[in-house]
Amino acid sequence: MKFSAPLVSGRLVKRYKRFLADVILDEDGSEVTAHCANPGSMLGLKQPGSRVWLSQSDNPARKLKYSWEVMEADGALVGINTAHPNKLVEEALEAGRIAGLSGYAKLRREVKYGKNSRIDILLEASDGGLTYVEVKNVHLMREPGLAEFPDSVTARGAKHLAEMADMVAEGHRAAMVFLVQRPDCARLSLAGDIDPAYAKAYAAAREAGVEAYAIGCSVTLEGIEAVLPVRLEV
Template sequence: MKFASPLIEGTLIKRYKRFLADIKLDDGSEITAHCANPGAMLGLKEPGQRVWLSKSDNPKRKLAYSWELTEADNTIIGINTARPNALVEEAINNGTIAELQNYKTLRREVKYGTNSRIDILLSDAGKPDCYVEIKNVHMLRTPRLYEFPDSVTARGAKHLVEMTDMVAEGHRAVMVYLIQRDDGDRLSFAAEIDPNYANALANAHKAGVEAIAYVCKLTPERIEAYRPVPVEIPKG
């Protein structure tokens, strides 16, 4: 995925109220940007970090700028949680995600479960539908080890139950963990942060829900998923 226009560089002043960030641009001006990330962003919201922003021309937007990337531990990291669904769709269509090939139809945001929408629904004649739920990953506390989640996600645990229900109905269900940084080798789960999610994943996996993870390479010009890493399922 190539950014529609060049990103704008700046320095983080502070992130606050979850969805707001004050940033000093390289021209010396200070702006407030939208932070489309509800998580804790551990290690990714420190004052003084280098950041990159996109700017919208939509006059109806309250905040023209969106925080896209940050630099931490000499690594560029994607923090915009609105990006992964499009990135995974692109990676399916170009053949990068081998596990999700050979489906004729791809649809986004299809209703299912209890008042939920599946991120991607893959279908083809003669085979079970494939329900794909996508989660953004950007936490790395131990060298080379990605972790999810970085905060409690009751919604994420609910999705795992609904994915399990799809498997019980004869469908295929796949969790895709899209990692927006490129400095690790495997994905694990932070049970001390959200034990309920770790337990829900363990149960879902035992019931047949698949879990895969793909790493992105990132520059201020583009983001693309390009390589898989092993997923360490919690014991449960």
């Protein structure tokens, strides 16, 4: 995934109300409010003064001209925009980078299933077999080299795990794909101390036959690609 135009650099003033971030632009020192497309807590990624990069929209109908895309944390570039993971995983699947989820004839996005839910990606084999793929964005790192999910309580995530287990019970495949939007993590585990209920739901889903995969990202100021191996430790 390539950014459509060069990113604009700045320094983070604060992230607030979940979806807003004030940034001082390097170019002229002006302060702007950018859209932060990330509903999580962004634990460890919202330190004032952090170097950040924004995309800029030329759509006159948009209330906020800028969107927060990338930041520097722990010496690495980290992607924080949670609107991108589904596209990144789609690209990885089409390129055959996720072992066990390759060779499908058809891929569809945002397909209705379960109890009033939508699956991120639905894979269909040439024989008609279905694999339900739920994508989770990951960027929490509290221990060097170890990515963790989630960074806040996610009742919605636990609900998705139960519904995917239901798909397995109906004879389909179901798989979690943890997309790590940073290049400095070679392992991934669950943050059970942050959300014990999610950890419990995850264990139950795995016991029911839900598969799990993880892949990391190369992050540059030109674009983001899901190309790096990540070892799943749960």
